Amino acid sequence: MPFDLNCPVCLQPLQGDLKHLECPEHHSYDAAKQGYWNLLLANQKRSKDPGDNAEMVQARGQFLSLGYYQQLAQTIALRLTERATAHAAPRIVDMGCGEGYYTQQMQQQLQQNISDYQLAGLDISKHAIKAACRHNKDVTWMVASGARMPIADASIDLMTVLFSRLMPDEFSRTLKPGAELLIAYPGDDHLIELRTLIYTEVRHSGFTPESVLGEAFEARQTETIRYTFTLTNQSQINALLAMTPHGWRITQAARERLAALQQLELTLDVCLARFRRA
Numbered sequence: 001m002p003f004d005l006n007c008p009v010c011l012q013p014l015q016g017d018l019k020h021l022e023c024p025e026h027h028s029y030d031a032a033k034q035g036y037w038n039l040l041l042a043n044q045k046r047s048k049d050p051g052d053n054a055e056m057v058q059a060r061g062q063f064l065s066l067g068y069y070q071q072l073a074q075t076i077a078l079r080l081t082e083r084a085t086a087h088a089a090p091r092i093v094d095m096g097c098g099e100g101y102y103t104q105q106m107q108q109q110l111q112q113n114i115s116d117y118q119l120a121g122l123d124i125s126k127h128a129i130k131a132a133c134r135h136n137k138d139v140t141w142m143v144a145s146g147a148r149m150p151i152a153d154a155s156i157d158l159m160t161v162l163f164s165r166l167m168p169d170e171f172s173r174t175l176k177p178g179a180e181l182l183i184a185y186p187g188d189d190h191l192i193e194l195r196t197l198i199y200t201e202v203r204h205s206g207f208t209p210e211s212v213l214g215e216a217f218e219a220r221q222t223e224t225i226r227y228t229f230t231l232t233n234q235s236q237i238n239a240l241l242a243m244t245p246h247g248w249r250i251t252q253a254a255r256e257r258l259a260a261l262q263q264l265e266l267t268l269d270v271c272l273a274r275f276r277r278a
Ligand SMILES: C[S@@+](CC[C@H](N)C(=O)[O-])C[C@H]1O[C@@H](n2cnc3c(N)ncnc32)[C@H](O)[C@@H]1O
Pocket: 050, 051, 052, 060, 095, 096, 097, 098, 099, 100, 101, 102, 122, 123, 124, 125, 128, 144, 145, 146, 147, 161, 162, 163, 164, 165
């Protein structure tokens, strides 16, 4: 079922069909030819091309297509679906969805288990959303800002924020009381072997979602998803480097250390935390 959207200008409900939407104040929007909605207003852009650029989107898509994060994506999709069954006709948003690798697997899991749901993937990067559109037509994809979503107050049952920025004020506005927020973020040992090769001193981010989310959200449960996988050639190592911020900060000496490797065993260590909107 298509996801009900609101006007990014006046936040009133949008009505129409899969090609065109309009609000009561006659702000109108045409679907892009690929089928997504561009609901990012010019005054919400801090740069000409906000969010992940075309190269970042391409690099992430290339690495994810190798399948090493499939087990992670499946676990996230299962957990989301378990939570979704607790709500009638749940409305679900994947905020900062990128090119939709996780969103797509959520949609497949939901479809197998729930007859009536609405699922939207939202990202500020049009490159990411264009790529997402190609993979799955059963998600409502939109280019929009997570800091002001084209979504009615207290209308969301579940939101996922996977490796993306937390924006607690806007999440509080759009989530229903009692709604749930699922957050994925790197654990201390995530890609530790790669970080050890790149940095002389490996640091922990110290990030905790609690400290960012504040009192509107109650921590419910944190699960660690941890396994090892092995990259088996230089092309795979380069695909990972192009995707992670560690790869963007690499020195020439570290690049040479990595170039000498035939394979690289890595730890995936991801925290999946569930919060409840108070
Ligand atoms: C590290 S990527 C994660 C993408 C995806 N969830 C995944 O795990 O593959 C972070 C994403 O957040 C998006 N982003 C950055 N600022 C944003 C904002 N203000 N609103 C919505 N998305 C944003 C970027 O364009 C990028 O696609």
